[in-house]
Amino acid sequence: MTTSKALPTAVALFTLGVAAIVAMFVAGADGLPAWVFAAGWLLAPAGLAVGVFSAVRGSRRR
Template identity: 85%
Template sequence: MSTSKLMPLGVALFTLGVAAIVAMFIAGEQGLPAWVFAAGWLLAPAGLALGVFSAVRNSRRRV
């Protein structure tokens, strides 16, 4: 996968993770399925790491 496709994927994963975290705060601890908690814990950091990786890789000088 090229780095130009990695950044939008990272942004999408991060957005989904943050949306899950916001849903946790709105709904409280009760009433949410376990996958919402898993999404909040896993997608946001994974999306952030993928976005940083893509930005660093795109900024490297081509030789």
């Protein structure tokens, strides 16, 4: 089985999104700029979606 080129991108997006979410919990709502909240709301789901798409596309028959 070969790895898709989109999988490292998906892992990076998801990791950045989760890191932003953890930063939100650690710093609280008042200590962070708005882009951190946007990153948490957008990057983690985007990384998950790219990862699922990559897995489904890689598992299809040729």
